[in-house]
Amino acid sequence: MNLKLAIQKSGRLYDDSVKLLKECGIDINNNVKNQLKATASNFPIEVFFLRDDDIPQYVEDGVADIGFVGENVIYESQKKVDIVEQLGFGKCRLSFAVSKSENYTGKEFLQGKKIATSYPVLVQKFLDENNIQAEIHVISGSVEIAPGIGLADAICDLVSSGSTLFMNGLTEAEIILQSQSALIKTPELSEEKQAILDKLLFRIQTIKKAKNKKYVLMNAPNEKISQIVNVLPGMKSPTVLPLTIEGWSAIHTVLSESEFWEHIQEIKSIGAEDILVLPIEKMVV
CATH class of the missing domain: 3.40.190.10 (Periplasmic binding protein-like II)
Structure with missing residues (x-):
């Protein structure tokens, strides 16, 4: 059994919709020009490529189980669909x-x-x-x-x-x-397909949590660690690991882009050195 997903066949939301599926680890063979349907090779999902204005109607009728479509189209269409998740693109x-x-x-x-x-x-x-x-x-x-x-x-x-x-x-x-783009579903989704949708939602939410998040590593003298930790607004408590250099430790934490720029100068002035910032692809909390 496949979950049937409708996405925009061309236009501003198409690229971001396909990118999101790829980030979720879902391989869609959509290399054929003007194709209307494609099936994933590694996830129970089938993708329909439609005009964005038609997506709410297809989902309301149950021809498609779910859809990625702009909220402006959803509200303008006045179709009976459930908005499940905002997707964060197409703003x-x-x-x-x-x-x-x-x-x-x-x-x-x-x-x-x-x-x-x-x-x-x-x-x-x-x-x-x-x-x-x-x-x-x-x-x-x-x-x-x-x-x-x-x-x-x-x-x-x-x-x-x-x-x-x-x-x-x-x-x-x-x-x-x-x-912005949102995930909608038909109100009459079966339990079996809801279970597949829940798996897809878990992947999407994992991707969203990682957006604009950075993995930050820094070295600091042990006597400055408590001051630095008090400044850091990251997830729970930062990880502190001793270095081979006596009296020094490495601090690992996760910050948003804005948090990093807001606090980096203060952290550096306290005594943090060798600060390394890495992007995060996915985050499960």
């Missing part, structure tokens, strides 16, 4: 944007305006929650050009870096949704 935001020449004064600016978007459900929900009356124009692509050609006064679209808005003379005005 973006759904935002209103207006022309740089406009003076955006707040949500009330949208009152009576024409709004171009590919997300009419989420936009209408925002408008209703804020008692705003506006006209929605649904556009499937190139939403950014709408204000420039007089089709709309504002747009609501996905934003990552904001460079596309800038190139089209727009500025981000209001964020209505923070989004």
Whole structure:
């Protein structure tokens, strides 16, 4: 029995989805161009390559058991699926944007305006929650050009870096949704397939825990160890091992990227030397 997983067949989430499966130790033979289905050689999973907008429907219907898809697509589709886990990639935001020449004064600016978007459900929900009356124009692509050609006064679209808005003379005005890729499942998943999903989730969570974590090793005089340990905010208690040089020890710990940079100067000033920083691929806690 295979767990059926739907992922985006092309676009911004495809590469990260395939990378995550590979990091989980799952080998997918997806070297054939335009293939729609592939089976793992070492894990009971079958992968369907679909349009991202179609994934929630396939999962709701049980054609696919689970899917990797952006939260923006999940909420816009309004399909009956369960969100199991945020995956940490494909981060973006759904935002209103207006022309740089406009003076955006707040949500009330949208009152009576024409709004171009590919997300009419989420936009209408925002408008209703804020008692705003506006006209929605649904556009499937190139939403950014709408204000420039007089089709709309504002747009609501996905934003990552904001460079596309800038190139089209727009500025981000209001964020209505923070989004990232998530794992969804059909509500009617069998016990056997849930057991496979639990194994996959364990691997995914192990990968996520290791993201932005660093394995840090340093040498320090024994009389400085307690001071250094008090500064370190790592996992539980650091490991301290004696060196062959009398009076010195090696300290091993795990820090996030930000924790490392926040504390490294203080640690060094206390007396730590030969500091080595290594990436972590996986972490089971």
